Amino acid sequence: xxTRVLLHVGTPKTGTSYLQDVLFRNQxxxxxxxxxxxxxxxxxxxxxxxxxxxxxxxxLENQAVGQWDKLAKQVRRNDGTSIISHEILATASRxxxxxxxxxxxxxxxxxxxxxxxxxxxxxxxxxEWQENxxxxxxxxxxxxLDQIQDPRxxxxxxxxxxxxxELPEILDRWGDDLPPERIHLVTVPPxxxxxxxxxxxxxxxFGLDGIxxxxxxxxxxxxxxxxxxxxxxxxxxxxxxxxxxxxYRPLVRELLAHQTLSRRAGSPRLALPPDLHPWVSDxxxxxxxxxxxxxxxxxxxxxxxxxxxxxxxxxxxxxxDEAQVADAAVDALKAVLLEGARLxxxxxxxxxxxxxxxxxxxxxxxxxxxxxxxxxxxxxxHSELGLRALAAYRRARGRSSPPA
Numbered sequence: 114x115x116t117r118v119l120l121h122v123g124t125p126k127t128g129t130s131y132l133q134d135v136l137f138r139n140q141x142x143x144x145x146x147x148x149x150x151x152x153x154x155x156x157x158x159x160x161x162x163x164x165x166x167x168x169x170x171x172x173l174e175n176q177a178v179g180q181w182d183k184l185a186k187q188v189r190r191n192d193g194t195s196i197i198s199h200e201i202l203a204t205a206s207r208x209x210x211x212x213x214x215x216x217x218x219x220x221x222x223x224x225x226x227x228x229x230x231x232x233x234x235x236x237x238x239x240x241e242w243q244e245n246x247x248x249x250x251x252x253x254x255x256x257x258l259d260q261i262q263d264p265r266x267x268x269x270x271x272x273x274x275x276x277x278x279e280l281p282e283i284l285d286r287w288g289d290d291l292p293p294e295r296i297h298l299v300t301v302p303p304x305x306x307x308x309x310x311x312x313x314x315x316x317x318x319f320g321l322d323g324i325x326x327x328x329x330x331x332x333x334x335x336x337x338x339x340x341x342x343x344x345x346x347x348x349x350x351x352x353x354x355x356x357x358x359x360x361y362r363p364l365v366r367e368l369l370a371h372q373t374l375s376r377r378a379g380s381p382r383l384a385l386p387p388d389l390h391p392w393v394s395d396x397x398x399x400x401x402x403x404x405x406x407x408x409x410x411x412x413x414x415x416x417x418x419x420x421x422x423x424x425x426x427x428x429x430x431x432x433x434d435e436a437q438v439a440d441a442a443v444d445a446l447k448a449v450l451l452e453g454a455r456l457x458x459x460x461x462x463x464x465x466x467x468x469x470x471x472x473x474x475x476x477x478x479x480x481x482x483x484x485x486x487x488x489x490x491x492x493x494x495h496s497e498l499g500l501r502a503l504a505a506y507r508r509a510r511g512r513s514s515p516p517a
Contacts (some may be wrong), residue, residue: 120226121202123229134331136152148194158184166202210286225291227291232301236385236420241274246346251349257270258386280298300418301417317412335375337383340441364449373444377441390423
């Protein structure tokens with residue numbers, strides 16, 4: 114039975130992708146120090162979270178069936194400390210939180226801690242709209258802002274936003290059965306601070322100090338500028354009806370947004386409209402007061418949640434500079450062309466391999482020895498390409514064979 118579990122349950126856009134990448138790539142080093150990050154693939158905890166919450170996610174929920182119980186079983190089997198981390202856990206219901214804690218051994222004496230990383234709403238609000246855009250949304254920025262300010266919170270966007278951002282309510286759901294000293298808030302430093310400061314805070318919260326970890330990130334969730342976000346939103350409006358979710362993720366979110374448009378420099382950054390700062394300040398002040406009253410462990414400074422003052426060069430992403438959007442579109446089109454050329458070359462390579470397989474199969478059926486044919490077929494059965502070749506070959510033989 115695991116003696117200690119650290120459950121990192123959000124929030125989005127607080128360095129979570131970087132943290133999870135470091136934990137995943139340093140599993141062996143962490144395990145040697147008595148800290149376990151059980152994951153056989155980089156998105157294992159994401160799939161487990163989808164499973165726990167029965168959450169649809171563009172078809173990925175089909176891969177998630179049974180993943181939470183699998184993860185919980187791995188955690189219970191470990192001694193020492195285990196870490197689970199994914200930001201969408203922030204929106205889990207009370208019943209789902211109860212199931213999670215029970216499955217991890219809470220009722221059997223396992224020491225469970227909840228870690229929440231938090232960032233000021235001045236940055237979180239535009240970041241959440243952008244994340245929605247990168248997940249196929251075509252909602253304008255103004256419509257998004259109107260929905261999250263609606264006190265009824267009836268719209269899907271509003272429900273999701275406050276589900277993963279409203280700190281006191283998240284803490285109510287995840288911390289109801291835990292003493293306050295087992296609830297840890299990691300605040301994201303303000304813009305302009307030392308770049309390593311957030312990692313130092315994560316390291317303190319998760320007990321990673323003194324462990325020699327490789328900190329270079331392979332997977333991050335980069336941000337886009339105003340014209341780039343406007344372009345992706347327009348692509349969504351034009352292509353969503355025809356582009357399947359399973360194709361959208363690699364083509365639009367990964368190839369265009371993350372690998373291409375996020376690398377463009379000099380674009381105006383998304384920001385909170387200046388007129389919303391008083392409202393955000395009031396919401397934040399009420400949160401800070403509640404957190405201080407409850408006595409949670411804060412790693413960092415609650416003053417970080419105040420956010421930066423209004424920008425003086427605000428650019429409305431609903432009305433971007435069209436020349437900048439056009440420049441971004443050229444870069445996007447170039448990326449699509451290069452990817453198409455790469456895929457065409459790869460198709461040619463695979464066809465050449467397939468032709469060789471066909472020839473090997475023909476030779477095996479022309480030769481009189483059964484063992485030679487059997488060895489060839491068995492070798493092909495060990496690769497996906499070989500299996501496809503066998504199936505195609507058998508279909509071809511079936512069509513060419515005379516009827517009995």
